[in-house]
Amino acid sequence: MGTDDKLHNKAEDLAGRGKEAAGAITGDDSLKAEGEADQKKAGIKDKIEDVKDKVQEKVDKAL
Template sequence: MSFADKAKNAAEDLAGKAKEVAGEVTGNDKLKAEGEKDQAKASLKDGVENVKDAFKK
């Protein structure tokens, strides 16, 4: 996994966490769910990249 991919996934995860917290604070369930979805997507991408790295070795 390249550094750029790691940074991009970390940024997406952080943005998702921010959306989730903002949704909780404001009572906006849609925003909270969107944040959770963004975090899940970032985690999935990390998992795929880790599998790719494992096969490169």
């Protein structure tokens, strides 16, 4: 996974955590849910990038 992808996913996760916390503090369930969704989306992106890296490693070893 590229450094840019890692930073982008981490920033998205942190932004989601902030939204979730702000929603919890203010009682805004919509904002809280949006923050939770952002965190899940960032986690899924990380997992996809991990799979890409593993596939690339296998391809590199095969060649």
